[in-house]
Amino acid sequence: MRHSYAAVYLLALASLVHAEEKPLAAPVLPEAPAKSARGLTVTFTAAGKTDTRSARLMTLFVPKGEPVTPFLPAGPFTAKWEGEINSSLRAQYTFHAEVRGSFRLSVNGAVLLETVPGNQLQTISKALQLNKGATKIVAEYSSDGSGDAAIQFKWSSKEFPIEPVPPTVFTHDINAKALREGLRLREGRELFASLRCAACHGDPALIPPRGEGMPELAHDAPVFDELGAKYRETWLAHWINDPHSIRPHSLMPRVFSANPGQVDQRAADLAAFFASTGKADETEISPDLAPLGGALFANLGCIACHTPPEYAEKDEHDRTPLSHLKAKWQPQALRNYLKDPAKNYAWTHMPNSRLTNDEAERLAAFLLAGNQREFPATPKGDAAQGAQLLVSSGCLNCHAGMPPTTQPPLVATLKNSWIKGCMAPTAAARGTAPDFNFTPQQRDALLAFGSTGFGSLKQDTKAEFAERQVTNMRCIACHARDGKSSTWAELESDMGPLQAAAPAEEGEGHPVAGTAVPMLTWFGEKLQTPWMENFIAGNGKYKPRPWIIARMPGFPAVSKGIAEGLAHQHGLPAAPELELPVDKEKAENGSKLISENGGFNCTTCHGVGDRPPTAVFEAPGINLAYSPERLRKGYYHRWVMHPLRIDPESKMPRFADDEGKTPLTDYYDGNAHDQFEAIWQYLRTQKK
Ligand code: HEC
Ligand code: HEC
Ligand code: HEC
Ligand code: HEC
Ligand code: HEC
CATH class of the missing domain: 2.60.120.1560 (Jelly Rolls)
Structure with missing residues (x-):
């Protein structure tokens, strides 16, 4: 199948070459067998x-x-x-x-x-x-x-x-063809926004201003904040020369792409310029802390998105490599970065793990230890040249939001078939345009998108935004979803050695994976949107599951869109659910129903407010005083009526039978729904 795809692609390309002045058209999609x-x-x-x-x-x-x-x-x-x-x-x-x-x-x-x-x-x-x-x-x-x-x-x-x-x-x-066509358009549209094509090829008539339309159009790039204080010069030259050779999915193009296989003099000049800005704090971090950092790397889920620093092969989970950190970072700068990765780059895909100073220090020690990738010496750079190149090479179009000046503007490029410049498949045809390292499929997707004009950039839907960002931000690195286990759950065996290398009391606990992290499948229906937005942003005031070491990291740039979009995906409005004042009589009954005296004894596993759960931690549950602000009421009822329908591995028992009755006939004739409603009303009276 591969073969014939390539053939069709080349054919399509050949026909385009002969028809350069033809307006942009979507490449023909080859047939594919049902799957x-x-x-x-x-x-x-x-x-x-x-x-x-x-x-x-x-x-x-x-x-x-x-x-x-x-x-x-x-x-x-x-x-x-x-x-x-x-x-x-x-x-x-x-x-x-x-x-x-x-x-x-x-x-x-x-x-x-x-x-x-x-x-x-x-x-x-x-x-x-x-x-x-x-x-x-x-x-x-x-x-x-x-x-x-x-x-x-x-x-x-x-x-x-x-x-x-x-x-x-x-x-x-x-x-199915229509489906693949729709998905290809979406891929092209997303590439267009996240690769920031409009940063250089502007067109105010076509591209909405920042903050309007498709949210990804507001994508920033790291602010150049005294890079000499953070990074080493040789690494900088290699990065500027060819970012994809260091980070395969980098969103930064190769700007100086004329001489494949060697480091371009201009990259070295820019590196020399950056190295001259800022003063490095070269204080080392004790390597003795590395084993503790290794345990954190496993227990906080870094391992679900990153291969460990000593690992340099291809990764079946497509995680982001870290094998170049020793060559790149000054130790204290790395420690600071880990504490606040979005400081200079709001749209970074690296979340904020809310680390303490100690944790950041230990992780930095681990990340800088061991045998890592080495980078050969680069040509000597000229800092003054570099300072000029920074402006003339288009770097600041992305990195400082300078207005686009590249000619031709977008609308003009659509009049020919988008096979030149950045879209050209070969270095020779690309000329002075940057190299985004496109696959043939990505190039086709951009062509297909371009052929629709750019109207879709002026609007968006939250449901689709959420879907894009759940993928981009790799939520499923840690969360199972729709029956598929998380990456993290598949890495249990890689975590063992990292945990074992740490001193006993630090490597132990109930770290993670699999079942301990809640599944993403129902979040849109389960959680109150404002609570979810706040929690995804990393601003949660409490940890719902204090018994696991793992914690939810923060993704502030996308939290609102994801929370609202997930609600829409489940057919629900994103606005907070409003309720009538508490029904005092029901609340009274609820307080009895929850208790061990003639009730369901929910309090064995669940704390309520400052009252801790009464039994040994066999199956700890979330403090129920949080339920009304966390949960949508419909989901609360669905869960307590039949927890195993939602999570077949849950340790929470089922209290109602198939007829919706419970053995506690003193209340509401044993009607489970009415009893659970009474508990809900009681929980609403509890202090969080
Ligand atoms: C850093 C700035 C920059 C970015 C970002 C950028 N381009 Fe370009 N683009 C250029 C330059 C420079 C040229 C070459 C212009 C020339 O030949 O004079 C070019 C040329 C092109 C051309 C050929 C235009 C023509 O008709 O000759 C197309 C098509 C194109 N770019 C599409 C894109 C797309 C699609 C993206 C996003 C994936 C993109 N560009 C992102 C700088 C940029
Ligand atoms: C099309 C937009 C774009 C252009 C043009 C661009 N970059 Fe970048 N650059 C990025 C993005 C996005 C990142 C973030 C890293 C990633 O996505 O892998 C980045 C990262 C970097 C970094 C690492 C910064 C850090 O603190 O992490 C350096 C250094 C850098 N770019 C330098 C340059 C230079 C020099 C040029 C011009 C020769 C340039 N970039 C052109 C988008 C761009
Ligand atoms: C959800 C996925 C995810 C998680 C979890 C995550 N990261 Fe990252 N991290 C990334 C991505 C993607 C990047 C690439 C940078 C970007 O997109 O801005 C990155 C960048 C980094 C960098 C900078 C790499 C460089 O080239 O300088 C370091 C260091 C790092 N992460 C360490 C960690 C540590 C330590 C943890 C755990 C506390 C962690 N990450 C958790 C996704 C993740
Ligand atoms: C590094 C692993 C990791 C990544 C990546 C991650 N999460 Fe989480 N998430 C967790 C853990 C652990 C919890 C449970 C925290 C607790 O209860 O103390 C959690 C909890 C949540 C909750 C609350 C659910 C509940 O029932 O309490 C939401 C909502 C959530 N995550 C959404 C997301 C979204 C959306 C993304 C991607 C943008 C994401 N998570 C990425 C680890 C992760
Ligand atoms: C044997 C222990 C056990 C008992 C008894 C128990 N639960 Fe649970 N409950 C759990 C566990 C485990 C969870 C899932 C926690 C998680 O998502 O990590 C849970 C989850 C919940 C949730 C969802 C909480 C949230 O904020 O996400 C509610 C509501 C709940 N239980 C209500 C009740 C009520 C009401 C009773 C009594 C009628 C009860 N539970 C009895 C173990 C128990």
Whole structure:
């Protein structure tokens, strides 16, 4: 398959070369055999245009006046989900749709659920027998644009109460052409923004000002803050000369790309200039601290995103290498960087692990120890030349937000076929333009995106922003999601030696991985959006799970967009949920229901406010006084009614039976929902 892809690519390229003056067109996508993966295909139509992407769930939330995808105008639209629903056995299910708009679900070609037309809130449900294996489903939704568009798709059965149909039971063909086309456009659009094409090729008519439209257009690059105090000159020359040879996924292009295989004199000049700025603090950090740092590297999850500093081979998890740190950093500067990685670079992908001074020092000792990559001497640089190059080479367009001056401007480049300059596949054709190290697929994606014009940069959807950033920021390095385990959980065996090398009391604890870190799958439905935003930013005032060493690092640049987007992905508005004042009578009953005296004894595992849990830490739970500000009420009920439906490995017992009853018949006739509601009301009266 590879072969024929390359052939098609070359052919397409050859035809482009002959048609240079032709306006930009998307390269033809070769056919590919059907391939099944999790999730559904969803096709949107608005104002006569269509756009296809994949979806984790059959849900949607689009606030009034916002577009349903970046590629379609706001207003009335339709959505069509296609794929299969998979059942592990032959069983009876009831399907439920809660929609604002009109909706129709077909199973194996026959209509099962259908609402009346209109944009009012409607709930419909119907039972159906599903055979073991995959069953084809198609769902169609339409919104007239007069209000928020919303849909949630749920199911229930004799064994489990009503819940959203989970992402793990859907499959779809990821090679379907329309889907690949939609995904390719998205890849191109994202490359355009994150590689900062507009920093040099400006066009005020096409590119919205910073802070408007697609959020990634605001991507900054590190501020040059006395680099001589932080980095070593030889390393700087190698980096400027060829960033991708040091960090494969660097977003910085190779600016001086004419002489592959050697360090360009201009890179050396720039390095000499930087080395002359700032005064280095060369105080060493004691290497004796390295083993302690190694244990932290494992226990805080650095290992989930980075290969250890002594490791220089290719990594199956595609982690960011650190094997050049000794050649790059002054020790104290590295320690300071670890404490605040976003200080000079807001959009960095490196999160803030909220380290203490001791932790940062230990980690720095570990990161600078051992055998690391060496960099050969570079030509002697001229600092004065370097200072001039800094302005003339376009460095400051990215690094200081200088206004774009590169000719031709964007709109002009679209008139020919984007095979020249930065987009050229060979060094010769590239000329003086920077080298972004594109793969053929990335180049195609940019071409496809360019052929749509740049209208989609002026708008965005939060649901798609969240999806992009969950990938970019590597949330799944630490969090399992949609049935896929985290990278961290797969690295248990690499962590052992690092933990074992540390003195006993420091290497022990309940460090991590697997089940201890909550799964990302339901965050959008589980957590109150403001709480989630604050927590993802790294501003959480408390640690929900104090019994694990692992902690959630902060991602302040993307926290708001991710939190709101995850809510929308689950069909929910991002606004805080409002509630009536506490029901005092229920709260009274709740205080008894939670207790060990005639209640469920929730307090064995859960602390409540300043009261710690009563039993030995067998299955510690989160302090329940936090529940009302952390959790959405709908999720709270779903969880307490049947914890194992959400997390099959949870140690929290199920208190209700299949009929929704509990043995505590003194309260609400044993109605579990009413009892849990009483507990909720009680928890609302508790001090956090
Ligand atoms: C650091 C500044 C810089 C950035 C960032 C940049 N370019 Fe360029 N681009 C240039 C320079 C310099 C040229 C060569 C202009 C010349 O030949 O006079 C060029 C040329 C081009 C050309 C050829 C224009 C023509 O018609 O001759 C295209 C197309 C292009 N760039 C696309 C892109 C895309 C797409 C991106 C983002 C992935 C990008 N550029 C990012 C500096 C930049
Ligand atoms: C298209 C935008 C762009 C251009 C043009 C660019 N850079 Fe960068 N540069 C970046 C980004 C983004 C990073 C952050 C590292 C990464 O993404 O791997 C970076 C990182 C760096 C760093 C490391 C800084 C630090 O504190 O981590 C140096 C030094 C640097 N660039 C120098 C230069 C020089 C010198 C030039 C001009 C010859 C240049 N850059 C041109 C985007 C750019
Ligand atoms: C979610 C993924 C993630 C986690 C977790 C993470 N990092 Fe990073 N880190 C990155 C990325 C990506 C970069 C590349 C820089 C950028 O994007 O700005 C980076 C950069 C770095 C750098 C600078 C590399 C250089 O070339 O100078 C160091 C040092 C570092 N990380 C150490 C750590 C340590 C120590 C931890 C644990 C406390 C950690 N990282 C946790 C993703 C991560
Ligand atoms: C270095 C590992 C790591 C990375 C990377 C990471 N997380 Fe976390 N996250 C954790 C840990 C550990 C917790 C549990 C913290 C606790 O309860 O004390 C957590 C908790 C959370 C919570 C709270 C969930 C709950 O039920 O309490 C949210 C929300 C969250 N993470 C979102 C994200 C998002 C979004 C990303 C990517 C932008 C991300 N995380 C990346 C380790 C990580
Ligand atoms: C045997 C121990 C145990 C008992 C008894 C128990 N739970 Fe839990 N509970 C847990 C565990 C473990 C978790 C999951 C913690 C995590 O996400 O890391 C949990 C989670 C929860 C959560 C989600 C908390 C959050 O903030 O994310 C709620 C709400 C909850 N339990 C309520 C209750 C109630 C109400 C009772 C009594 C009716 C109860 N639990 C009894 C162990 C227990």
